[in-house]
Amino acid sequence: MKAMKFFSIFILFSVLTFNAIAQDAVVIDTGNFIRGTIQGTDYLTVSIKKDDGDIQQFKAGEIKEFLWNGVTFVSKPFVTNKKTDYRFFKLVEAGAVNLYAMGGNTGNEKTRKRRVRFMPSIGIGIGTGGYSGVGFGGGVTFGGRGDDENDQPKRDRRALYYIEKPGTGEMLEITPDGGKSDANTQYIKNSLVEKFSNDADLTARVKAMDSFDVKSIQSLVKTYNSVHQ
Numbered sequence: 472m473k474a475m476k477f478f479s480i481f482i483l484f485s486v487l488t489f490n491a492i493a494q495d496a497v498v499i500d501t502g503n504f505i506r507g508t509i510q511g512t513d514y515l516t517v518s519i520k521k522d523d524g525d526i527q528q529f530k531a532g533e534i535k536e537f538l539w540n541g542v543t544f545v546s547k548p549f550v551t552n553k554k555t556d557y558r559f560f561k562l563v564e565a566g567a568v569n570l571y572a573m574g575g576n577t578g579n580e581k582t583r584k585r586r587v588r589f590m591p592s593i594g595i596g597i598g599t600g601g602y603s604g605v606g607f608g609g610g611v612t613f614g615g616r617g618d619d620e621n622d623q624p625k626r627d628r629r630a631l632y633y634i635e636k637p638g639t640g641e642m643l644e645i646t647p648d649g650g651k652s653d654a655n656t657q658y659i660k661n662s663l664v665e666k667f668s669n670d671a672d673l674t675a676r677v678k679a680m681d682s683f684d685v686k687s688i689q690s691l692v693k694t695y696n697s698v699h700q
Contacts (some may be wrong), residue, residue: 495519497529497537509539514559514573517544532557545571560633564689566696568636568666575630632685634692636666650682658682667695 495509497519510518510526517537518528529537536545536561544559560571635642643662648655663677673695680687 479549480660495537495539498553499529499533500535509537512537512539512544515557517559528555531559561630563632564692564696565698566692568634568692568695570689570692571633571635571642572630573633596663630685632688634662634666640668645683645688647683647685647688656682659688663688663691667691670695670698 494506496504497509497517498504498508502504505521505527507519507520507521510520512518514531515579516528516530516603518526519537520526531546532548534546536543538544543562545562546556546557547560548557558573560573562569562573564570629646631644631646633642634645643665645659647659647679650656660677660680660683664674667673667677673691677691
């Protein structure tokens with residue numbers, strides 16, 4: 472009986488511990504975060520239901536990042552029409568090269584941009600490794616026209632993907648189009664070769680590829696990060 476009681480307490484403690492670890496969180500600044508349940512994001516704002524039941528909303532410019540179902544979304548400043556604003560980018564792969572996504576099921580930019588200028592910075596990380604370590608922040612500058620209406624996120628559109636190698640220049644959009652455009656395929660190839668330039672084997676593999684999709688790009692970035700720290 473004692474053994475059964477001890478086992479039940481152990482199971483209950485394990486479940487509570489897992490729930491605490493897996494809980495969503497909003498990181499306002501280094502060492503300052505709020506735990507709760509993320510209600511959703513449109514990539515401009517995020518809402519979190521706190522443990523006391525209160526729902527609080529934050530603009531991207533007000534926080535560093537947030538953790539939602541084990542996935543980290545980082546806030547980055549960008550400039551459109553000479554105006555600085557902030558948006559959230561989903562961190563898909565992290566390491567020497569970072570792969571980000573914006574849009575998809577939780578929102579998307581209406582106006583597609585090709586190149587962005589990126590100024591990396593460092594913040595606290597809240598990825599699956601817990602509430603310690605290094606996170607990813609920084610600045611993004613979007614070129615071209617940017618008015619408020621056209622810059623609002625739209626739902627139910629495909630995600631845009633961006634690749635970044637901190638300290639080496641621009642963050643680039645590398646969204647595959649299913650092979651519809653040879654120019655887009657070549658652009659993605661050139662971008663990957665640029666980011667993997669210190670890996671001869673991987674760049675040769677990229678140059679030999681005829682098409683790209685999200686899975687292949689993610690696999691390439693993961694392969695690069697497994698070798699380069």
